[in-house]
Amino acid sequence: MSQAATIVRSTPASRIAGLIALAVLAGIAAAPLWASSADLRLITEILFYLALASMWNLLAGYAGLISVGQHAYVGLGGYLMFSCVLFLGMNPLWSIPVAGLAGAALSVPVAWLVFRLKGPYFAIGTWVVAEVFRLSAAQMASVGGGSGLSIPVSVMRDLGSKDQRETLIYLTAFVLCVGAIALVYLLLRSRVGLALTAIRDNEIASSSLGVRIGRIKLFVYVAAASVTTMIGTLIFITKLRISPDAAFSVNDWTVFVIFIVVIGGIGTIEGPILGTLLYFLLREFLADLGAIYLMILGALAIVIMLAAPKGLWGLVVQRFDFSIFPVGYRVRRK
Amino acid sequence: MADTVLDVADLEVFYGNAQAIHGVSLTIEKGELLSLIGSNGAGKSTLFKAICGMVKPRAGAIRLKGQNTARLSPARITEMGVAMVPEGRRLFRSLSVEENLVLGGYVGRPGPWTLRKVYDVFPILHERRRYPATALSGGQQQMVAIGRALMSNPDLLLLDELSLGLAPVVIKDIYALLPRILGEGLSTILVEQDVTRAMAVSDHFVCMLEGKISLSGRSDAFTHDQISAAYFGT
Amino acid sequence: MEWINVIVQGVLIGGLYALFAAGLSLIFGVMRLVNIAHGDFIVGAAYLAMVVIQATGLHPLASLFLVVPAMAAIGYAIQLGLLNRVLGNDILPPLIVTFGLSIILQNLLLTGFSADSRKLNAGALETQSLAVLPGVDVGYLPLLTFVAAVALIAGLQYLFYHTAMGRAFRATSDDGEIAQIMGLDNRRVFAWAMSLSMSVVAIAGVFLAIRANFDPFMGPSRLIFGFEAVIIGGLGNLWGTLAGGVILGVAQGLGAQIDPGWQLLAGHIAFLVILAVKPRGLFPRID
Numbered sequence: 001m002s003q004a005a006t007i008v009r010s011t012p013a014s015r016i017a018g019l020i021a022l023a024v025l026a027g028i029a030a031a032p033l034w035a036s037s038a039d040l041r042l043i044t045e046i047l048f049y050l051a052l053a054s055m056w057n058l059l060a061g062y063a064g065l066i067s068v069g070q071h072a073y074v075g076l077g078g079y080l081m082f083s084c085v086l087f088l089g090m091n092p093l094w095s096i097p098v099a100g101l102a103g104a105a106l107s108v109p110v111a112w113l114v115f116r117l118k119g120p121y122f123a124i125g126t127w128v129v130a131e132v133f134r135l136s137a138a139q140m141a142s143v144g145g146g147s148g149l150s151i152p153v154s155v156m157r158d159l160g161s162k163d164q165r166e167t168l169i170y171l172t173a174f175v176l177c178v179g180a181i182a183l184v185y186l187l188l189r190s191r192v193g194l195a196l197t198a199i200r201d202n203e204i205a206s207s208s209l210g211v212r213i214g215r216i217k218l219f220v221y222v223a224a225a226s227v228t229t230m231i232g233t234l235i236f237i238t239k240l241r242i243s244p245d246a247a248f249s250v251n252d253w254t255v256f257v258i259f260i261v262v263i264g265g266i267g268t269i270e271g272p273i274l275g276t277l278l279y280f281l282l283r284e285f286l287a288d289l290g291a292i293y294l295m296i297l298g299a300l301a302i303v304i305m306l307a308a309p310k311g312l313w314g315l316v317v318q319r320f321d322f323s324i325f326p327v328g329y330r331v332r333r334k
Numbered sequence: 335m336a337d338t339v340l341d342v343a344d345l346e347v348f349y350g351n352a353q354a355i356h357g358v359s360l361t362i363e364k365g366e367l368l369s370l371i372g373s374n375g376a377g378k379s380t381l382f383k384a385i386c387g388m389v390k391p392r393a394g395a396i397r398l399k400g401q402n403t404a405r406l407s408p409a410r411i412t413e414m415g416v417a418m419v420p421e422g423r424r425l426f427r428s429l430s431v432e433e434n435l436v437l438g439g440y441v442g443r444p445g446p447w448t449l450r451k452v453y454d455v456f457p458i459l460h461e462r463r464r465y466p467a468t469a470l471s472g473g474q475q476q477m478v479a480i481g482r483a484l485m486s487n488p489d490l491l492l493l494d495e496l497s498l499g500l501a502p503v504v505i506k507d508i509y510a511l512l513p514r515i516l517g518e519g520l521s522t523i524l525v526e527q528d529v530t531r532a533m534a535v536s537d538h539f540v541c542m543l544e545g546k547i548s549l550s551g552r553s554d555a556f557t558h559d560q561i562s563a564a565y566f567g568t
Numbered sequence: 569m570e571w572i573n574v575i576v577q578g579v580l581i582g583g584l585y586a587l588f589a590a591g592l593s594l595i596f597g598v599m600r601l602v603n604i605a606h607g608d609f610i611v612g613a614a615y616l617a618m619v620v621i622q623a624t625g626l627h628p629l630a631s632l633f634l635v636v637p638a639m640a641a642i643g644y645a646i647q648l649g650l651l652n653r654v655l656g657n658d659i660l661p662p663l664i665v666t667f668g669l670s671i672i673l674q675n676l677l678l679t680g681f682s683a684d685s686r687k688l689n690a691g692a693l694e695t696q697s698l699a700v701l702p703g704v705d706v707g708y709l710p711l712l713t714f715v716a717a718v719a720l721i722a723g724l725q726y727l728f729y730h731t732a733m734g735r736a737f738r739a740t741s742d743d744g745e746i747a748q749i750m751g752l753d754n755r756r757v758f759a760w761a762m763s764l765s766m767s768v769v770a771i772a773g774v775f776l777a778i779r780a781n782f783d784p785f786m787g788p789s790r791l792i793f794g795f796e797a798v799i800i801g802g803l804g805n806l807w808g809t810l811a812g813g814v815i816l817g818v819a820q821g822l823g824a825q826i827d828p829g830w831q832l833l834a835g836h837i838a839f840l841v842i843l844a845v846k847p848r849g850l851f852p853r854i855d
Contacts, residue, residue, distance in 0.1 A: 116847035119659045120602035121596075121602060123663055125795075128792055128836055132836045132837070135832055135833040258664070262664050291676075291679045292675070294672075295671070295675045295676065298670075298672040301665075305664050305665050305668075306650075306653055388748070408749045409752060409753045412750065413751055418749055426743060428742050429735060429739060440751045441750075
C-alpha cells in the first residue's frame, strides 16, 4: 500500500477525446454555414431529442426517478408558447425563458403529488399527470380545445426571412441542447452529483449520513421539468401547429426518449448522445416500416435490458475504460 | 466415511471481488453437533449460505451424503435434507405461526417431525398458532424458526445465532430444549456468539478467522487461551 | 333520479375497473413488478377472444374457457422466459422490458387487426335490463360484470389466504431468499402469479370487449384506470381495489354528467385528490 497513487478525474485519453469533442461541437454550431435547409431541420430535431434524452437520463439514470410522463412538460411548453404569442403578443423565442420558469413552478406541486408514489408506481403516476395536462388542454377553448390551433403567419414573419428564422431556431436549439448536457455534467461534478451517487449506491445508508434525498430528488425533478418545458416550447415553434394529441404525445416525447436513453446507455452522459444518433440512423432506414419499426425499437430495448443493462455506451466503457465526460474519480499509480 | 453427512472441501466464496471464504474444509458425521465459532465477519454466515445454496462458491466442493451440491438451487438442496434457522429468524410476517411451520414442511420429506410433534415440543406455539408469526415474543419467534426448519425433516440442521437479541433466561430455555430437538440422529452445525456455551453443547468445533479455519478439533481438547488466540488471531 | 342513475352506473363500471386492477395488484404484491403492458394484455385478450369467437362461433362468455388458459400460459412463459431475468433490486429493467412489451403488443395488434375498432357481440345480454327504481335501469351486462368482479376478488382473497399457493405467494413476497430455502422456487412462484394475473386479464379483456369498442391503442388507459383503482383502494387490499374501482367509475360518471369532455378528467382528479389527502389509499393494509 506504500505505492504512490493519485486520484484523478480525467485521463489523457479522455482529455484528447474532450478536445475532439470540442472541435466537433464547434463544427455543429456552425451548421447553418454548411448544412442545407433540410439538413439543418434534421439536426435541429436531433438536438431536441438529445436534450430531452439528457433530461430523462438525469431523472431516471441518476436520481432514480423513472418518469413515463415527461411529455406533460413538452406539451406544456408548446401551449405556453402559443399562449404567450397569441394573448401577450410576445416574440415566440422570448416565451422560452417564461416557459422555463412556468415549467419549474408547476413541477413543484406535481412533484408533491407524484413523489408519494414509490418505485414503479411513481412511473404510472407521472403518466396520469400527463393525461391530466392533455385532457385539460383539450378542455380549453381559448387554445383551440381538442382540435388545437396554428400560429399566425405574421408572427413567424417577425422572426425574419425563412433562412434567418431557421438559423435562429437552430442556434437556440443548439444552446438549449448544449446547456442541457452541461447542466447534467456540472450537476454531477457538484455536491449534488456526489449525493446522487450516494443515493444510487445505497439510499438508506446515505439518508442516515444526512443526505437529504427528498430535496435532492425534488431539485433534479424541477430542473428536468424546467428544461423539458423550454425544449417543448422550441419544438412547437418549429411545428407552427399544436393540438393536445400532438403536444402530449406519449410516443413522440416519452417512448422514443426512453428507448434512446436505454439503448444508448442509462446513467452516463455519453449514452443519450450515442442513443440519439442511433435512433435517427434507424429512423432514416426503417421509419417506412411504421409499426414494425416501433416493434424493433421495443425489442431492442428489451434485448439491451437482458444483455447489457448499461446500454451500448456501457459496453464501450467496459471494453475501453473510457469516458468523454469525466464525472467520476479514478485511482492512478504514480 | 459411510456416515459422513456433509463434507466441505477447499471452499472459496467471493462477493464480487471480495473473498469471504478462503479454502475452508470440514466434515460432519451423522448425529454430530459441530460448533462454528468466530468473530463477526469471519465468514460463518457465508459458509451457511453456501451450504444452503444461497451463494454459489467459486471453487471447492460441498458434498451432502456424497453428492456435490455446489451448483444446485437452494430449493433442491432443501429437498436433499438441509434446513437452516437463519440469523435474525426471518419469519414470514404475513403468515401465521402455523402457516410458517407448514411452509417449512413444503418439500414433504418423510421423518419424525410433524406439526403435532413441533407443537409437543413447543406447546406455546400451538396456543398461538393463529397469530401472525411476527406478533410473538423474540423467544417464541425463535421457536417458530426452529420448528419451521425441523418441519422439512432435515439430515443437516444449520442454526445461525440462536441467542441473538434474546434475554438470557429465554436463551437458557431454548438451549434446554436442544437435546430433545437434536435427539433424532440429526447432524447440526451451530453458530453461537457465546463461545463457552457453544463449546459446552458440541462434540467438535471449528473456529473461523478472516475466512479461514484457524483451529478445529474436539470441543474439550483445547484450553480457553488456545481458543481465544484462534478466535482473535493473536 | 338522473343523478342516482349516474351513480348506479358508475358503481357498476367500477367492477370492470376492479377487474383491470386485480391482476396488476396481484403481481405487484408478489414480486413488486408493475407490468406497464398490463393494459395492452387486456386488449390483447379481447382480440384473442374475437379470433376464438370467429373460429368457433362461441358466445363471448363461453370463449373464456379457451382465452383464460391461453392467457395464463402466455403469462407463465413470459415470466419464465423474460421477466424473471430482469427482476432484481433495480426497478428499471422490468419497467423498461414491460414498456417495450407494451409497444410491441400495440403494434402487433395494429399490424394484425388494423386500427379499426371492434366489439364482441353478446346478444340479448347487452340489451336486457332490470328496472330497479323508476328511471334507474340496470343492464344485465354491467350487473354481470360487477358480480364477476366481486366473485373474482372473493376468489383471489380466498386463494391468497387459504391455499398453499397463496401461502407460497405471501412467503415469497415477504422474504424471497428464505422462501427458497423452504424449497419454493421463486421463479416458478412468480410464474404462477403471472399466469394467475393473466387469467384475470383475460376475464377483464372479454368483459371490456363486450361492453365497448376496442382498438389496438386503448391499453395504456386501461392500465391507468387499474392503477388508479389500486392506489385509491390502498396497496395490497383487494377489497379496497374494488372500492377504488367504484370510486373511479362514479367520479367519471359524475364528470360526464357535467360535460362529456370531463369524464376522464374527473376520474383522474378524484385519484389525485385521494393521493393528496390519503397517500396510502383509503383502505391501506395494516402491517
